[in-house]
Amino acid sequence: MNASFVRRYGRKCMVLCGFLILISMVIMLQYLEHSSARRLLILSKPDITGSMTSTFSNKRNPWVTPDPSLTIAKTKAFLRNITVKPSLKLLINATKTKYPVTIDAPYLLHDPKLCSSVRNLSVLVIVHTAPDHFDRRNSMRETWTNETYYRHLGRLRVLFLLGRVNDYNLQLRIEEEFKTHKDLLQGDFVDAYRNLTHKGVMGYKWISEYCRNAKIILKVDDDIVINMFKFFTDVYPKYSVKPKEILCNHIHPGTMLIIRNKNSKWYVHEDHFKGQKTYPRYCSGFMVMITNDVIPAIFRSASLTPFFWVDDVYLYGLAPGNVPGIHYNDMKKKDFSLSVQTALKCYRNETSTCEYLAVGASGRYDVIEVWSNMVNLYEQSRKVTTIAARKAVTTPMSGTTDGEIWPTTSSGNKPVKAIGLQVGKSAEKKSVDNNEDLKIQNT
Numbered sequence: 001m002n003a004s005f006v007r008r009y010g011r012k013c014m015v016l017c018g019f020l021i022l023i024s025m026v027i028m029l030q031y032l033e034h035s036s037a038r039r040l041l042i043l044s045k046p047d048i049t050g051s052m053t054s055t056f057s058n059k060r061n062p063w064v065t066p067d068p069s070l071t072i073a074k075t076k077a078f079l080r081n082i083t084v085k086p087s088l089k090l091l092i093n094a095t096k097t098k099y100p101v102t103i104d105a106p107y108l109l110h111d112p113k114l115c116s117s118v119r120n121l122s123v124l125v126i127v128h129t130a131p132d133h134f135d136r137r138n139s140m141r142e143t144w145t146n147e148t149y150y151r152h153l154g155r156l157r158v159l160f161l162l163g164r165v166n167d168y169n170l171q172l173r174i175e176e177e178f179k180t181h182k183d184l185l186q187g188d189f190v191d192a193y194r195n196l197t198h199k200g201v202m203g204y205k206w207i208s209e210y211c212r213n214a215k216i217i218l219k220v221d222d223d224i225v226i227n228m229f230k231f232f233t234d235v236y237p238k239y240s241v242k243p244k245e246i247l248c249n250h251i252h253p254g255t256m257l258i259i260r261n262k263n264s265k266w267y268v269h270e271d272h273f274k275g276q277k278t279y280p281r282y283c284s285g286f287m288v289m290i291t292n293d294v295i296p297a298i299f300r301s302a303s304l305t306p307f308f309w310v311d312d313v314y315l316y317g318l319a320p321g322n323v324p325g326i327h328y329n330d331m332k333k334k335d336f337s338l339s340v341q342t343a344l345k346c347y348r349n350e351t352s353t354c355e356y357l358a359v360g361a362s363g364r365y366d367v368i369e370v371w372s373n374m375v376n377l378y379e380q381s382r383k384v385t386t387i388a389a390r391k392a393v394t395t396p397m398s399g400t401t402d403g404e405i406w407p408t409t410s411s412g413n414k415p416v417k418a419i420g421l422q423v424g425k426s427a428e429k430k431s432v433d434n435n436e437d438l439k440i441q442n443t
């Protein structure tokens, strides 16, 4: 290379070299991004003990008061103890074995601080919801998942789980909703009926990573109303102090037939659970309460258990089934009504007291009516307790310590007014629903 060559091509070389350096920097950056994404994937492949223990170090979460019985070593041992029952792989004869976490891409939408920003978080409500169910989510936010009603009872957060949608405008609306409420968790899998197992496993994963401080996880579908007053007063005190508990409508092994009729929505291929007539134990998924201590173990189990699309069987049966020491508690018949008509009939019957913890209701009108009945029951029980307390105490009381829940309870006993919601007559049901639809279409 002689001097003139350098003089001639030096400037061009500088431009070229600069360009090359720029390109290599871009490539390097992309590689770095890629490798961290890959690291995430590797961590959540079947052996995830490492990633699980990191969630127990509480670095992410300043508000966690570590359970002294749950040392990192113990947790590690517990997670290592989880092995899939050998019969499962045969039973779930997937032609190509796949695990739900194989679609473990980063979340599309989520707020990592949803739980960790709350001290003493009592319950995280996880809602399996369809992406276009804006009205159902809003009804829930206004009524039973609205934390403002339980300030004196405990802290609550709600998280709606959804998958990917192919409609751009729908996605924009979902992102708007996320900006407003910050209570959505959207995963990178197609939101479809036969993908609900993915939705549930995503929930287990997210809780394991970002919500170690909630005491109790309450999973519901988006057409359910929970009597949270009953939950906080009866259920929470009992289960928040016990480890490894599940409370649900328990489907005992050998009682639920596997549907082999090809025309059924629930059709299961003959190769799955081959030769079996009934399912092993699981829970119906409309309401499942799980103590948070076992969620990471269930998630680890899910990463080892081959995919099976019937979500209730997988999420509340097969996956927890590999976790040693889990204890199932049965909901009783009086604890729930999936028919809103039956529930309302009971609430309107003056001679009976309805003990429902869970009621099936999805229309805005029904949700509000069921909810206000639950509120009334709670207000009445509080009055009874107060009167009983007054009678028991000889000296006059200086008032209750927790104060009033409703902003305006003085005018009779109509909490619907207090929560600023309108309840019409049954005949107006249709128009209420239509208005809701119109409002959504117009926005």
Ligand SMILES: *[C@@H]1O[C@H](CO)[C@@H](O)[C@H](O)[C@H]1NC(C)=O
Residues within 6 Å of the ligand: 074, 077, 078, 081, 324
């Ligand atoms: C792991 O399993 C063994 C045998 O079932 C049991 O004795 C042990 O207590 C388990 N360890 C933990 C941490 O659960």
Ligand SMILES: *[C@@H]1O[C@H](CO)[C@@H](O)[C@H](O)[C@H]1NC(C)=O
Residues within 6 Å of the ligand: 090, 093, 095, 271, 274
């Ligand atoms: C699994 O399914 C395949 C075809 O879907 C079948 O050939 C095979 O025999 C099945 N295996 C078991 C153990 O059922």
Ligand SMILES: *[C@@H]1O[C@H](CO)[C@@H](O)[C@H](O)[C@H]1NC(C)=O
Residues within 6 Å of the ligand: 119, 120
């Ligand atoms: C959290 O709960 C503990 C025990 O129940 C209590 O002592 C503490 O004051 C609570 N902290 C807050 C910020 O409410």
Ligand SMILES: *[C@@H]1O[C@H](CO)[C@@H](O)[C@H](O)[C@H]1NC(C)=O
Residues within 6 Å of the ligand: 141, 142, 146, 147, 148, 418, 419, 420
């Ligand atoms: C929760 O309830 C409060 C009090 O009624 C209300 O102001 C608020 O708008 C509700 N939140 C949502 C998201 O609807």
Ligand SMILES: *[C@@H]1O[C@H](CO)[C@@H](O)[C@H](O)[C@H]1NC(C)=O
Residues within 6 Å of the ligand: 103, 188, 189, 190, 191, 192, 193, 194, 195
């Ligand atoms: C489930 O999600 C995966 C990943 O997005 C997708 O490939 C698959 O088609 C979905 N299944 C259904 C039944 O839509």
Ligand SMILES: *[C@@H]1O[C@H](CO)[C@@H](O)[C@H](O)[C@H]1NC(C)=O
Residues within 6 Å of the ligand: 345, 349, 350, 351, 352
């Ligand atoms: C109301 O409840 C009582 C006691 O449970 C029952 O005997 C009666 O049939 C109920 N009435 C109606 C209208 O459902």
